[in-house]
Amino acid sequence: MSRPTRRQVLHGSAAALAGAALAAPVAFADTAAARPADGHGQAAGDRPSGGHEMPEPFDEMYEGRHIEGWPADEEGAQSGGHHSSGAHAGHHAGQAGPHDGMDFVVRIDNDDLHVMRNADGTWISLVNHYETFTTPRALARAAVRELQGADLVPVVTG
Amino acid sequence: MAVRKNQADLTATEKRNFVDAVLELKRSGRYDEFISTHNAFIIGDTDDGERTGHRSPSFLPWHRRFLLQFEQALQSVTPSVMLPYWDWTADRTPRSSLWADDFLGGDGRSGDGRVTSGPFAFGSGKWPMNIRVDGRTFLRRSLGTGVRELPTRAEVDRVLAMSVYDAAPWNSSSDGFRNNIEGWRGPNLHNRVHVWVGGQMTTGASPNDPVFWLHHCFIDKLWADWQGMHPKSGYLPTGDTPDVVDLHDTMKPWNDVTPADMLDHTKFYTYG
Numbered sequence: 001m002s003r004p005t006r007r008q009v010l011h012g013s014a015a016a017l018a019g020a021a022l023a024a025p026v027a028f029a030d031t032a033a034a035r036p037a038d039g040h041g042q043a044a045g046d047r048p049s050g051g052h053e054m055p056e057p058f059d060e061m062y063e064g065r066h067i068e069g070w071p072a073d074e075e076g077a078q079s080g081g082h083h084s085s086g087a088h089a090g091h092h093a094g095q096a097g098p099h100d101g102m103d104f105v106v107r108i109d110n111d112d113l114h115v116m117r118n119a120d121g122t123w124i125s126l127v128n129h130y131e132t133f134t135t136p137r138a139l140a141r142a143a144v145r146e147l148q149g150a151d152l153v154p155v156v157t158g
Numbered sequence: 159m160a161v162r163k164n165q166a167d168l169t170a171t172e173k174r175n176f177v178d179a180v181l182e183l184k185r186s187g188r189y190d191e192f193i194s195t196h197n198a199f200i201i202g203d204t205d206d207g208e209r210t211g212h213r214s215p216s217f218l219p220w221h222r223r224f225l226l227q228f229e230q231a232l233q234s235v236t237p238s239v240m241l242p243y244w245d246w247t248a249d250r251t252p253r254s255s256l257w258a259d260d261f262l263g264g265d266g267r268s269g270d271g272r273v274t275s276g277p278f279a280f281g282s283g284k285w286p287m288n289i290r291v292d293g294r295t296f297l298r299r300s301l302g303t304g305v306r307e308l309p310t311r312a313e314v315d316r317v318l319a320m321s322v323y324d325a326a327p328w329n330s331s332s333d334g335f336r337n338n339i340e341g342w343r344g345p346n347l348h349n350r351v352h353v354w355v356g357g358q359m360t361t362g363a364s365p366n367d368p369v370f371w372l373h374h375c376f377i378d379k380l381w382a383d384w385q386g387m388h389p390k391s392g393y394l395p396t397g398d399t400p401d402v403v404d405l406h407d408t409m410k411p412w413n414d415v416t417p418a419d420m421l422d423h424t425k426f427y428t429y430g
Contacts (some may be wrong), residue, residue: 126200126362153290
């Protein structure tokens with residue numbers, strides 16, 4: 001099994017979101033659904049859009065599932081012949097690659113979980129698409145709880 | 159004029175016609191095309207890239223068009239069927255008639271979240287999960303567990319009071335009415351309802367649960383209510399915005415309809 005390197009990758013967004021009104025980091029419950037009104041969370045160390053630090057790679061067993069993740073533009077970290085381009089996906093109905101538009105690769109038992117970073121540095125996944133998490137690890141653990149032992153399947157978009 | 163009613167006001171016949179039309183679209187394969195489309199946009203819409211269906215100003219007109227298309231598909235089965243809306247500020251519990259067996263069926267069972275009653279239960283054999291993010295093939299719900307409370311009327315009113323439609327950077331970090339109703343900011347209205355229902359509703363393939371349409375129908379009604387309250391506030395942005403659908407830009411996947419075309423819902427239906 002391949003292991004991601006520990007190199008930290010600084011994400012340079014193509015479309016710098018200058019002028020984004022960003023609230024200061026606040027003490028944060030785990031999900032947006034639980035957050036106080038008008039509050040939103042940012043992981044410690046996260047900076048405003050256009051300059052987020054990449055979260056650390058992770059690799060652990062959680063509730064009997066193997067969860068791992070690493071920045072999508074880590075070279076040579078991925079098994080299975082996937083190549084992330086770093087380019088953001090358009091709408092390729094029916095042919096969305098597993099890492100299209102992704103900043104971070106997350107896998108549960110070697111199956112890709114599609115994830116996405118929000119402008120405020122929080123994260124969502126295809127399994128929990130309407131609530132935000134501070135880190136990909138928290139998102140992966142939430143997906144494990146949601147899956148209740150089920151396997152992820154390749155994304156079908158058309 | 160075609161009227162979209164509150165689901166709580168539907169007659170038994172209206173409920174039956176709606177359910178039967180949904181099941182027929184499922185049987186013919188047309189229903190799953192709507193799920194696929196939604197999932198594709200959920201994956202493709204990004205805060206710093208092209209964004210159309212979600213986390214962007216066109217969230218509201220895109221879903222208005224999406225619902226119209228679905229409603230027209232229902233009417234191709236039974237011409238009298240209209241989408242009903244679910245006012246979750248009023249019908250806030252799993253005991254609502256919405257979740258009765260003659261309509262959408264009930265909560266998921268403990269353990270695996272499987273919906274075991276009503277027309278969309280796995281046991282009915284009429285509601286397979288073909289477009290799915292994991293291996294489970296049965297409709298699931300977990301009402302009120304992902305988050306305990308649905309939004310309140312007071313929270314809705316606070317968002318309706320916002321007079322600016324949307325604001326730069328036109329994404330999930332924006333201030334303004336659109337992002338506050340979508341839920342990435344503020345009291346969290348639309349997103350929270352997805353989480354409250356649980357099951358497939360929390361995923362990119364959320365239209366797997368027919369309540370998706372009733373939820374979005376209410377979001378659409380709230381947009382109409384907001385327009386009535388703020389007649390001088392128009393859709394924003396109005397031109398030359400990269401990656402974002404401006405007022406007169408066409409929207410994917412249709413490419414023949416603009417937000418401007420969608421602003422007046424009374425061309426298509428009214429709300430009862």
